[in-house]
Amino acid sequence: MHIHQFYDEGLAHASYAIIDSGKMALVDPARDPQPYIAFAKEHGADIVAVFETHPHADFASSHLEFHKMTGAVVYVHPDMGVSYPHVALKDKETVELGKLKIQALHTPGHSPDHHSYLLHDEYGKPYAIFTGDSLFIGDVGRPDLREDAGKFNLTRSELAGKMYETMQTVFKPLPDHVTVYPAHGAGSLCGKNMSDETVSTIGEQRQTNWAFSETDKTAFVEELLSGQPNVPKYFPFSVEENRRGVAAYRSSLEKVARVQREDDLQKDILIVDTRPADQYKAGHLSNSINIPDGGKFETWLGTLLAPGTAFYLVAGSQEGLKTVMEKAAKISYEQFIKGVYLLTEAPANGHIQSADLEKVKSNPEAYTILDVRSPKEHEQEPAFESSINVPLDQLLDKAGQVGNGKPIAVHCAGGYRSAIAASILERAQENEVLDIGDNIKKILG
Secondary structure (H helix, E strand, C coil): CEEEEEEECCCCEEEEEEEECCEEEEECCCCCCHHHHHHHHHCCCEEEEEECCCCCCCCCCCHHHHHHHHCCEEEECCCCCCCCCCEECCCCCEEEECCEEEEEEECCCCCCCCEEEEEECCCCCEEEEEEECCECCCCECCCCCCCCCCCCCCCHHHHHHHHHHHHHHHHCCCCCCCEEEECECCCCCCCCCCCCCCCEEHHHHHHHCHHHHCCCHHHHHHHHHCCCCCCCCCHHHHHHHHHHCCCCHHHHHHCCCEECCHHHCCCCCEEEECCCHHHHHHCCCCCEEECCCCCCHHHHHHHHCCCCCCEEEEECCHHHHHHHHHHHHHCCCHHHEEEEEECCCCCCCCCCEECCHHHHHHCHHHCEEEECCCHHHHHHCCCCCCCEECCHHHHHHHHHHCCCCCCEEEECCCCHHHHHHHHHHHHHCCCCEEECHHHHHHHHC
16 A cells, blocks of 8 residues: 655645555546656556545646546545536445545535545555545634535535534544545645644644534634635636536647737736746736746636636746646636736836835835735734735725825735735826835834
8 A cells, every 4th residue: 555645835735646456546636637647657556546525626626637538437425516427425435446445434514515535454444534625734624615505505604513513423533543634734725724734643633633622513613714714716616617627737738829929919908927026027018917926826816816817827938937827727727818928028118116114114104005914914913003904815806996196005924915916006006006025024023
C-alpha cells in the first residue's frame, strides 16, 4: 500500500493517490491530470478509480477526464446529482482496491452531499480517512456554501448542526491511530482556522481540534458560523461545473486565442494584467486591472470576476502567460479568456504613484484613506482612524463610489491587495490614486 498527497499551495488544495497491487485510486484530483498520470507511471499502476468527496466549490476536478481517459470509475455520494457516468455509494458501502477496502461514510455539514472515505488495510483494519471538506486539521468545513443545494433545503445553521452530528457519530468513534487526510489546508476559503499541517491523526485532532472538544451543539453551531471568510464569486459556479464535469484540461487551454497586436484587443473587454505591481504601475493598458501572478492569483481572479465575464489575460513573458493560463484553468476560468497577450514593454499611459506614508500620516484629512482588508482585519487593527473600509472582494463593484475629490490612498496589510485595489480604482476614478503598498507594515508591524 502506498498513499501520496499532492498539494497545491495556490488553492491550499490536497488530493491523493492510493496504490495497491498495481491499481491506483484518486481522491479529489485537481484539474491538471498530468501529475497523477506521471505518478501512476512511476509506480507501474493503473488508474482505476476516482473518489469525489463532494462537488467542490474552489477548484475544478479532473474526475470526468480520468473516466474518459482511463476508464476509471468515479464514485460519488448518491445525492450529488451529477450528470457524468458514475457509481453512487451509499453510507458504509465499500470498494475494493487490490487488498484494500475503501468505505464511504456520509459526513454532511460542509455540504449535505458529502462523503469521507475510510481506508481499511489488508487486514481489514481502519488505516486512514480522506475527509474532503468535512474534517480539516484544526477545524471543520464551513457550512455556508451549499445552502438549498440540489434537492435539499437546509440553512447554514442546519448544516452546522449536521456537522456537529458528523463529529459525534463519525469522527469521534474512529480509532486514534487513523491518519486524517483532508482536502484543504491553511489559506483555503473552505474553512477559517486550519492548521499549517496537512496531515494528522484522529488522536492528534482529538487533542487539538476545537470541533472534537465542543460537546454542546448550540455552542458548536455558533462557533462554526462565526467569522467565516468571504465567499468568492466563482464558488457556486465551481460547484455546478464539478457536478457536470469539466472539459479536458490541455485541449481546453489550447483553444484559448492568442492576440498578437494591441490594436486587436477589444476596447470594451476587461484586461487582467498579471505582471508584477511595480511594472503595472509604471505603465499599463487602458481598461485593465492588475492581479499580479502570485500565491493567490486564481482565488482573486475568481473572487473579483463573476463567472461568464470575458477578459483578456496579459503577462510579461511567454512563461508568465502559460502559468496564469494554467492557474485560470484550475477554477475552470480558461473558458472565459477572450485571448492572451504578451506585453513586453510598458505602455506610455497608465501610471499609479506610490503614496508618501509620512505625508498621509501627518495630514490624513487631505486624503480619502481606503482600507481594502476584510472587515475583521479593519476592526481589529485599524491603521488610520479616518479610513474607510471597502473589502477588496467588493471593490470592483463599488470603485466608482469611493472618493470625494481628494487623492485616494489605498492600503491592505502587506501590499498585494492594495496593488490590485489601486488598479481597480485608477480604472474607475478621476481622483488621483496612491498606493501605500508594503509601507503599511511600518504601521501594522
